[in-house]
Amino acid sequence: MARSGQPRVLLVEDEPAQRTVLAYNLEAEGFAVTQADNGEDALVLVDEEDPDIIILDWMMPRVSGIEVCRRLKMRPETRGIPIIMLSARAEEVDRIRGLETGADDYVVKPYSVLELMARARAQLRRVRPSTAGVVLEHEDIRLDPESHRVYRADKVLKLGPTEFKLLVTLMERPGRVFSREQLLDLVWGRDIYVDTRTVDVHVGRLRKSLMQFGGSDPVRTVRGAGYALG
Amino acid sequence: MARSGQPRVLLVEDEPAQRTVLAYNLEAEGFAVTQADNGEDALVLVDEEDPDIIILDWMMPRVSGIEVCRRLKMRPETRGIPIIMLSARAEEVDRIRGLETGADDYVVKPYSVLELMARARAQLRRVRPSTAGVVLEHEDIRLDPESHRVYRADKVLKLGPTEFKLLVTLMERPGRVFSREQLLDLVWGRDIYVDTRTVDVHVGRLRKSLMQFGGSDPVRTVRGAGYALG
DNA sequence: CCCGGCTGTTACACTTCTGTCGCATAGACT
DNA sequence: AGTCTATGCGACAGAAGTGTAACAGCCGGG
Numbered sequence: 001m002a003r004s005g006q007p008r009v010l011l012v013e014d015e016p017a018q019r020t021v022l023a024y025n026l027e028a029e030g031f032a033v034t035q036a037d038n039g040e041d042a043l044v045l046v047d048e049e050d051p052d053i054i055i056l057d058w059m060m061p062r063v064s065g066i067e068v069c070r071r072l073k074m075r076p077e078t079r080g081i082p083i084i085m086l087s088a089r090a091e092e093v094d095r096i097r098g099l100e101t102g103a104d105d106y107v108v109k110p111y112s113v114l115e116l117m118a119r120a121r122a123q124l125r126r127v128r129p130s131t132a133g134v135v136l137e138h139e140d141i142r143l144d145p146e147s148h149r150v151y152r153a154d155k156v157l158k159l160g161p162t163e164f165k166l167l168v169t170l171m172e173r174p175g176r177v178f179s180r181e182q183l184l185d186l187v188w189g190r191d192i193y194v195d196t197r198t199v200d201v202h203v204g205r206l207r208k209s210l211m212q213f214g215g216s217d218p219v220r221t222v223r224g225a226g227y228a229l230g
Numbered sequence: 231m232a233r234s235g236q237p238r239v240l241l242v243e244d245e246p247a248q249r250t251v252l253a254y255n256l257e258a259e260g261f262a263v264t265q266a267d268n269g270e271d272a273l274v275l276v277d278e279e280d281p282d283i284i285i286l287d288w289m290m291p292r293v294s295g296i297e298v299c300r301r302l303k304m305r306p307e308t309r310g311i312p313i314i315m316l317s318a319r320a321e322e323v324d325r326i327r328g329l330e331t332g333a334d335d336y337v338v339k340p341y342s343v344l345e346l347m348a349r350a351r352a353q354l355r356r357v358r359p360s361t362a363g364v365v366l367e368h369e370d371i372r373l374d375p376e377s378h379r380v381y382r383a384d385k386v387l388k389l390g391p392t393e394f395k396l397l398v399t400l401m402e403r404p405g406r407v408f409s410r411e412q413l414l415d416l417v418w419g420r421d422i423y424v425d426t427r428t429v430d431v432h433v434g435r436l437r438k439s440l441m442q443f444g445g446s447d448p449v450r451t452v453r454g455a456g457y458a459l460g
Numbered sequence: 461c462c463c464g465g466c467t468g469t470t471a472c473a474c475t476t477c478t479g480t481c482g483c484a485t486a487g488a489c490t
Numbered sequence: 491a492g493t494c495t496a497t498g499c500g501a502c503a504g505a506a507g508t509g510t511a512a513c514a515g516c517c518g519g520g
Binding site: 017018020021113175176177222223224225228 | 333334335349353374376377378379390391
Binding site: 469488 | 491492493494495496497498499500501502503504505506507508509510511512513514515516517518519520
């Protein structure tokens with residue numbers, strides 16, 4: 001079943017405002033969105049729509065997110081679908097339980113929509129290497145998220161963890177300008193406080209790493225705005 | 231009423247520091263910001279400014295945010311304007327009441343400014359689907375807000391930050407004449423004081439940048455009134 | 461334990477941009 | 491033509507944004 005069109009996402013969230021916001025963002029990002037506001041519908045829709053990824057609210061009336069997750073991960077034909085859990089901060093203690101239940105990722109409310117998008121794409125890439133490319137490519141740079149390897153002109157580059165995440169983020173939308181704040185959100189995570197200037201330093205390090213065997217600087221600085229690839 | 235210029239946001243927050251920070255960020259994101267520090271002014275400004283979206287603090291002296299929201303959602307002519315509510319974490323219990331009152335989304339303090347931006351944009355896209363990440367075009371000039379790039383006759387132009395924002399503003403409504411004061415508002419921001427003659431200088435710089443590879447002057451000077459594109 | 465690699469911060473040099481001024485020029489009006 | 495105002499433009503000092511080296515702290519592996 002090698003689908004190649006828009007990736008389908010099943011969005012399960014009982015709170016209308018949140019769901020609406022997410023749905024519009026997902027659609028703007030190119031996802032085909034199916035919505036459900038409770039666990040029961042969700043379980044039915046999984047079979048009907050066969051989504052590529054599920055975004056699942058933790059707390060819901062009737063059948064909770066965790067229960068939906070558990071059931072889906074038990075059935076062989078649905079086990080492969082990545083599930084991203086949403087949860088309020090207060091429930092963070094349950095994090096381990098969430099992942100034990102089989103959720104593939106976990107985002108704490110209030111979350112950055114951008115971050116959630118990035119994670120959804122990441123999960124998608126993980127399970128669907130065929131289409132969206134197991135490998136991100138931009139000019140002569142190739143990045144394989146699975147093996148955590150980066151090539152430039154067929155040479156293997158050595159990057160630090162932060163440089164890697166930074167490059168992944170930039171390569172997911174080549175050309176798009178990311179502000180320092182956005183990059184902090186996407187690469188470092190929203191809870192951490194680090195100075196925005198730190199982004200500059202890591203961009204500098206990434207540049208050096210990308211050019212360790214020569215080649216031009218692929219990272220564009222947009223003064224007053226941020227950084228972009230190409 | 232299909233406006234296409236900068237999206238206007240009415241920001242209602244009684245706490246000056248918070249309001250300033252938000253206003254700054256919103257302006258940096260390309261919103262035209264109108265501020266109010268109480269509910270009464272807010273209700274007046276809604277009629278005067280006809281904003282595309284309202285960001286509304288929950289707790290305010292005199293007329294509370296929830297009251298403003300309720301009144302606006304009662305009037306047919308303002309019902310369509312999306313409202314995002316801000317609320318301190320302790321008040322989270324009132325969440326349901328907030329949405330019942332008709333708010334379209336809800337952000338808990340302390341919030342991520344980026345997240346709030348994303349939600350504001352999301353709401354805006356919902357109501358005004360047109361302006362999501364489009365490429366602006368006018369004659370042989372193309373401007374891509376996402377990548378922050380400007381082309382003329384397929385050549386990449388180099389603009390400074392202010393020139394860029396100025397051009398974005400002009401291109402969002404080609405042909406419309408903007409007064410110097412309007413441009414100061416839209417490009418520099420409402421609170422900044424700079425001489426109106428500064429606009430002239432930047433228009434001059436923008437002209438030079440737009441013609442750096444030749445071509446005619448696309449900016450029209452309307453004596454006694456301001457500037458326009460085309 | 462020490463060591464090497466990575467991280468976040470800071471300081472400083474450097475570049476680019478900004479706002480204002482002064483004067484030249486263009487347009488409008490008498 | 492003469493006058494008056496508005497606009498264009500070069501120059502410049504100061505501000506702001508950015509690149510980078512250096513440094514101290516942290517952590518995991520020998």
